[in-house]
Amino acid sequence: MLNSGTAALSLALRAAKRQKPEIAEPEAIFPAYVCPDLVAAAVAAGVKPVLVDLAKDSPWMAPQNVQGAVSDNTIAIIAVNFLGRLVPLEPLRRVADDYGLTLIEDSAQAIPPSSADNALADFVVLSFGRGKPVNLMGGGALLFKDKDAASVALLLEGLPVHTVVCNPVWYLKRALFHTLMRRWLYGIMLRIPMLHLGETRFHPLGDITRLSIPPGLVLNGISAFERSEARSREQHENLGFLAQQGWVLLSNEQEEARQAERQGINKVLRFAMLAPDRTQRDSALNALQDAGIGANELYGVTLPMVEGVDNYLEPSPGKYPNAQSFAERLITLPSHDGVTLADIRTMARVLKR
Numbered sequence: 228m229l230n231s232g233t234a235a236l237s238l239a240l241r242a243a244k245r246q247k248p249e250i251a252e253p254e255a256i257f258p259a260y261v262c263p264d265l266v267a268a269a270v271a272a273g274v275k276p277v278l279v280d281l282a283k284d285s286p287w288m289a290p291q292n293v294q295g296a297v298s299d300n301t302i303a304i305i306a307v308n309f310l311g312r313l314v315p316l317e318p319l320r321r322v323a324d325d326y327g328l329t330l331i332e333d334s335a336q337a338i339p340p341s342s343a344d345n346a347l348a349d350f351v352v353l354s355f356g357r358g359k360p361v362n363l364m365g366g367g368a369l370l371f372k373d374k375d376a377a378s379v380a381l382l383l384e385g386l387p388v389h390t391v392v393c394n395p396v397w398y399l400k401r402a403l404f405h406t407l408m409r410r411w412l413y414g415i416m417l418r419i420p421m422l423h424l425g426e427t428r429f430h431p432l433g434d435i436t437r438l439s440i441p442p443g444l445v446l447n448g449i450s451a452f453e454r455s456e457a458r459s460r461e462q463h464e465n466l467g468f469l470a471q472q473g474w475v476l477l478s479n480e481q482e483e484a485r486q487a488e489r490q491g492i493n494k495v496l497r498f499a500m501l502a503p504d505r506t507q508r509d510s511a512l513n514a515l516q517d518a519g520i521g522a523n524e525l526y527g528v529t530l531p532m533v534e535g536v537d538n539y540l541e542p543s544p545g546k547y548p549n550a551q552s553f554a555e556r557l558i559t560l561p562s563h564d565g566v567t568l569a570d571i572r573t574m575a576r577v578l579k580r
């Protein structure tokens with residue numbers, strides 16, 4: 228357990244670096260449309276981010292692009308789960324095996340990660356921050372295999388430990404946090420520019436600390452998430468008409484296959500779809516927000532366009548066309564169990580208009 232998902236990812240990259248000490252300028256491959264915290268994790272680990280374009284209309288890197296991005300300096304591939312949807316790991320595992328690379332599953336946005344079933348990744352990263360499946364007001368976890376235990380132990384050595392004590396103050400803080408996250412209050416806060424809420428910004432990773440969290444707290448968070456009922460099925464039913472009008476509804480094919488197999492419990496964190504173009508996306512987004520729906524564009528831009536990230540990446544105008552199109556056309560909608568059928572009808576009505 229660590230103080231954040233970013234810290235956990237940074238440690239995973241340090242562990243990958245330790246396996247290839249002969250490489251002076253190590254690189255890690257990840258998608259060009261992703262949370263800028265991945266860059267912060269890489270920079271803090273002394274690893275250069277190498278970005279890869281997405282497959283068309285998909286949040287996943289095209290495996291052939293991943294292979295094309297491998298160089299003599301590559302140490303790791305980071306596979307990133309997207310709003311509860313699980314990235315297919317098999318093709319990335321094959322590339323990792325072919326070139327002797329570490330495969331990291333960044334599952335900040337999905338619990339359980341796919342490696343819980345298939346153990347394909349060497350490391351898995353979880354986050355317990357705001358907007359994540361299990362929200363403990365911060366924190367993260369690094370899952371590793373026995374083969375890497377000694378290396379991880381060395382990296383953890385000497386890190387300060389912060390103990391989370393679940394006393395009345397902690398519960399009060401959590402109650403306050405949840406109140407602030409209520410849709411009407413959050414909606415107001417989003418409109419206060421000073422708070423920078425909902426903005427995609429680059430934050431360098433500060434100190435890494437270990438967290439001592441009562442295991443029951445994490446397990447309760449996981450079961451609460453598993454028990455909660457996602458509304459994505461009703462959303463698919465009510466918003467399916469968009470598919471005939473040039474929109475793409477992003478499903479969770481991997482997860483659906485897995486559920487069929489073992490009555491699994493993964494669920495999407497938010498409903499996600501791509502408009503036919505940016506103009507339609509922007510007008511739909513405004514209309515949904517005006518109707519009181521917490522729709523958003525997620526990051527809004529590809530990684531090289533995020534303010535502050537440019538210091539760490541080479542300029543690359545037009546280099547990631549699919550990621551750029553994805554960033555310009557994406558709308559995400561809340562699909563947690565607080566979303567009512569009336570909300571879903573409002574979404575459908577606004578989008579029809």
Ligand SMILES: Cc1ncc(COP(=O)(O)O)c(C=O)c1O
Nearest residue numbers: 231232233262264335354356367
């Ligand atoms: C895909 C992904 N990885 C890592 C992180 C970082 O997690 P944390 O906020 O716990 O540092 C995030 C946070 O949004 C994320 O979305």
